[in-house]
Amino acid sequence: MTGTPLIEVEDLRIDLDDGSRRVAAAEGVSFRIDRGETFGLVGESGCGKSITALALIGLLRHPLSIGGGVIRFEGREIQHLSAARQRELRGNRIAMIFQEPMTALNPVSPVGRQIAEMFVLHKGKSWREADQLAVEALASVRVPAPERRVKDYPHQLSGGMRQRVMIAIALACGPDLLIADEPTTALDVTVQAEIIELMRNLCAERGTATLMISHDLGLVANVCRRVAVMYAGRIVEERGSADIFRSPSHPYTQGLVASLPRLGSRAALGRSRLKEIAGVVPAITNFPDGCRFNPRCAQATDICRTRAPETDPLEAGGLVRCHHHA
């Protein structure tokens, strides 16, 4: 659909109140996701991916807060909605799953109950109907023998099974947007692939848009149609997934792409990445002036150290935030 995007973020700024002053943990964040589209957000740990996701679902809590910008859901601004109205969106229209399937489920409640609760909460179903729907939901995430599994407690399930349950919970109410924040980081590599595949299939079947968040560019580009690369609280490049591999434009993205293992061997990833982009992400309270990447950038010039670059549209489509972009 080219009309109203499902979700549209415009110039979002997220403030961090560190007691004495407010610093921007993220700023100038803009992107849009259409209905049914898969969109990826990539960047090193601490760059602001999770807080951006929390901003979307209205769950930034002190010391974090929205410092400016607009978030529209189906064309309607949602960042100033009342707590009750935001709660109606959460879980129902916008769902989210996390990295930690080990802790995201209530240990003393059977998993079927936790799925059923979504139908009771958001769809006004009776517990009887909801329990039945929970079995179906569990079957839809390919959990074998779902009518028995609904009675299991989380500790009886493997990590992969728990993440399937989380997906069942998140997709229970047929949300329009699924936010997946590092959904497989805590899982075994083999299980990771299964879970990603499952998520991709389910969302495609149901026309659910996905915001996939990860530090792993390879994974995100595989799953998503478009990818935004974030660095130190700013989106530095946004491109179609294929383009970003073929012709990364921002020096940081170029480093990320160069550090991807060519042929398999994910084990080599950590070491080679260190080689490709020297240095570490600066702390929020200590962002450098100008372009935030300049201390690590081989192409940095004087202007990079004094003036923050604006986003430029690329001829081939996409956006980049760099004074000297390719």
Add this chain to the structure above:
Amino acid sequence: MKLRANLVIGGVLFALAIFVGLLAPWLAHTDPVMDANLMNAEEPPSWTWWFGTDDQGRDIYSRVVYGARVSLTVGIISQLINSVIGVALGLSAGYWGGWWDDVVNALTNVMLAIPSLIFALAIMAVLGPGLTSLLIALGLTNWSFTCRIARASALSLRSQGYVQAATVLGYGDLRIMITQLLPNMLGPIVVIGTLGMGSAVLSEAALSFLGLGVRPPFPSWGSMLSEAREQITTAPWLSIFPGLAIFLTVLGLNLLGDGLRDILDPQSRSRRT
């Protein structure tokens, strides 16, 4: 799971008390109030009168059996009231924090500063003696420990992944407190509740001893002790048996509470291993 001696002994004693209370009409030999007969006054324990008789010729065994009803009713119901109050205040204070937390904390500190029996005495003085007053007085004055525990648990639980996940899924505050927090703090709450029941049984005895409890002639262990005061040297069985009943019930509840703590409280579990 290994069965622990304190759990077993405590459980058996408490179950026995419940059993006696429930089956009192069948277990008692005589009516505890009506069957007075001065011909049998102050009989020592014997095959006919297991626990002896009092100065009105009433069977002490039957009175002790019926007395279990008062003690357990007061113990269980007043502690339930305390648990509900303590959990409601502590849980919401820990979860919401802010000014509400300050208010609850201040209230808890006041309750902790005044001995609960004194507080209960004051309430009884206003309400007058009787079972209902007992339930209210003891039910309103012993929730501070439960409240403390519930608050501390809520504070630590609210940063758990599943609580945050529930927020993300659109759960309201009340739903989070009831489905995510409460079930996960139930262990320590049950432990405190069991111990609290023991102390409620003792408090009932104390208040009844002071003549503020259940009105004579209906028997309660405390009032029986009170009536037996003057004959303690001439007819010691009048005090021994109700005293023993109180002792065994409270001991049972304390052992049970201890045993439950061992298996339910993750902190004491991790301390052991």
